[in-house]
Amino acid sequence: ELILAIETSCDETSVAVxxxxxxxxxxxxxxxxxxxxxxxxxxxxxxxxxxxxxxTLMMEQAVQESGHRLDEMxxxxxxxxxxxxxxxxxxxVAAKSLAMALDVPLIGTHHIAGHIYANALIYELQYPCxxxxxxxxxxxxxxxxxxxSFRIIGRTRDDAVGEAYDKVARALQFPYPxxxxxxRLAQSAEEAITLPRAWLEPDSYDFSFSGLKxxxxxxxxxxxxxxxxxxxxxxxxxxxxSVIDVLMEKAIRAAKQFxxxxxxLCGGVAANGGLRAALTARCEAEGVPLLIPPLSLCTxxxxxxxxxxxxxxxxxxCTTLDMKADPGLSLEDWSxxxxxxx
Ligand code: ATP
Ligand code: MG
Ligand code: FE
Numbered sequence: 340e341l342i343l344a345i346e347t348s349c350d351e352t353s354v355a356v357x358x359x360x361x362x363x364x365x366x367x368x369x370x371x372x373x374x375x376x377x378x379x380x381x382x383x384x385x386x387x388x389x390x391x392x393x394x395t396l397m398m399e400q401a402v403q404e405s406g407h408r409l410d411e412m413x414x415x416x417x418x419x420x421x422x423x424x425x426x427x428x429x430x431x432v433a434a435k436s437l438a439m440a441l442d443v444p445l446i447g448t449h450h451i452a453g454h455i456y457a458n459a460l461i462y463e464l465q466y467p468c469x470x471x472x473x474x475x476x477x478x479x480x481x482x483x484x485x486x487x488s489f490r491i492i493g494r495t496r497d498d499a500v501g502e503a504y505d506k507v508a509r510a511l512q513f514p515y516p517x518x519x520x521x522x523r524l525a526q527s528a529e530e531a532i533t534l535p536r537a538w539l540e541p542d543s544y545d546f547s548f549s550g551l552k553x554x555x556x557x558x559x560x561x562x563x564x565x566x567x568x569x570x571x572x573x574x575x576x577x578x579x580x581s582v583i584d585v586l587m588e589k590a591i592r593a594a595k596q597f598x599x600x601x602x603x604l605c606g607g608v609a610a611n612g613g614l615r616a617a618l619t620a621r622c623e624a625e626g627v628p629l630l631i632p633p634l635s636l637c638t639x640x641x642x643x644x645x646x647x648x649x650x651x652x653x654x655x656x657c658t659t660l661d662m663k664a665d666p667g668l669s670l671e672d673w674s675x676x677x678x679x680x681x
Contacts (some may be wrong), residue, residue, distance in 0.1 A: 340413035340652060343401065343437065344645035347390045347430030348422025348450050349475070350374075350381045354397040355641035356405035356412070360649030361460055365404035366635075366642040369393045372516065379515050380505070387425035394433050401641070412443060414657070416648030419447035420668030421476065427664035435660055444657035446648040447665075449673040450639075451477055452489065454605040456650070457636040457643035462601075464630075469599035471590045473614070474606030475501035475516070479670075480544050480590060482597050487650040487675030492593060493544025500582060501608045503548040507555050507578055511571055521575045522611050528576035532558065536581050544589050551581050583617045590618070594627050601628045609637040650675050 342360070346353040355366040371389045375381045402409050417434035420427060431447075438445040454477075455470045470481040478495040498506070501518055508517015511524075534554050537547040555578050562569035594602050602622060608614065609631055622629035636643060651657065654675045671677070 341405075341407060341411055342414050342416050342446070342645040342648055342652065343398075343409075343412045344416040344448070344641040344648060345394070345398070345430040345434050346418045346450075346453070346639055346641040346644045347394065347426050348418045348420070349426060349639060350386050350389075351639040352390050352393040352397050353639060353641035354394075354401035355645050356401055356407065357460070357642055357645035357649070360646055360652075363460060363642045364406060365401045366640055367397050367400045367404065368635075368640050369397055376514055379509060381423070383423045383425055386423055387429055390426055390429035394429060398433065398437075409437075410441060412437075412441060414438075414444045414446055414648070414652055415441070416446040416448050416644050418450045418453065418644055419658070419662060420665035421450055422666060424664050424666045427666065431662065431664055435662070439660060444652070445660060445662065446651050447658040447662045448644045448648045448651070449668055449670055450644070451479070451481075451670050452647040452650075452673055453643035455481065455483070455489075455603060456646040457605055457632045457640075458603045458630045459646050460636060460642055461632055462630050464603075465600040467597055467599055468601040468603055469590065469594045469597060470603040470605055471586065472606045473500045473586065473604070473608035475499060475505070477606065478546050478548070480593050481670065482593070482599070487654070489670045489674050491671060492597070493546065493589065495546040495548060496539075497547050497549035498552060500546075500548060500586070501606070503552045503582070504608065506552055507575075510556050510559050511575070518608060518611065521579065522613060524572045524575040525579035525613055526576075528572035530573050530576070531580050532570065532573045532577035534577040534581045536585050538585065544593055546585065546589070548582065551578065579611075579613050583614050586614065587618055587621055591621060591625055591627065595625075599627065601630055604629065604631045605637065607638045610634050
């Protein structure tokens, strides 16, 4: 089957056509980073307006590049949540119009299920598996007992990893999004300033990054007050090492406890060179197969939404046309077989 998917949850307008849940025929992405850069972060109203301006062109391009006609699509998938409500709405209105005009099913899709199933576009997933989701808005450990079933065993209690990266980067005067800048700086450092690690309770799979972020900000302020030169790269490396240490330890412990046959790294922070390298080495040593999608599928894109929607297509769980954007959509409730999502 052919699924046309639309993703507009944040600052990327993306449309894809995916065959059989895994063959990407087209996946066009228009990023708004340049627009939001001068504000130091995503401005919701501007994001919505930009989506309106680009969505039609993206749909036309995606269909054209797919080599198929619009009337050959079997279903229309769209990100229902989580995300910015106004941004989500633009994609949802477009998706409903298409589904109605073509008289095909609509599939409201969970954005994080998309980040996880980006892996299915490249690899053969084996269950049970464990997903480490690290993105701009989420940091979660998710157990998948079987295809399409999601159980969150740990999540951040405050900042998401990407959010912490962006805040630290901002304090060091890097432009938005700052994650890649910190990553580069950290990897160039000769030494690291040791920073705290938030392990929380011994058996907890939850995360916390706000204390670490505060420690970085305090170090910056202290240097400023004393008029000392700050070793920015050593600070960046200390921050990155603390983040990676905690993510890696908890992911490996969970993978063992839940008998995961694969560890899936997903979300925009999966682009982090330090994290990829450390996790690759550790997983090899522990004998846990590690899957990481190519960078273009780690950041927001519509092909991953099609991959997740394919699960609902197979189980026949479609969405009614009065579906609404849901900024707080629950991943566990979206599991296949959990029932209707409206
Ligand atoms: P969510 O998926 O939770 O709704 P999002 O879609 O905005 O959030 P993504 O697009 O998955 O998030 O990821 C963007 C985040 O990834 C930003 O915070 C960005 O700084 C971070 N990021 C990108 N590259 C790197 C890197 N090399 N190192 C660290 N962080 C990075
Ligand atoms: Mg984004
Ligand atoms: Fe995302």
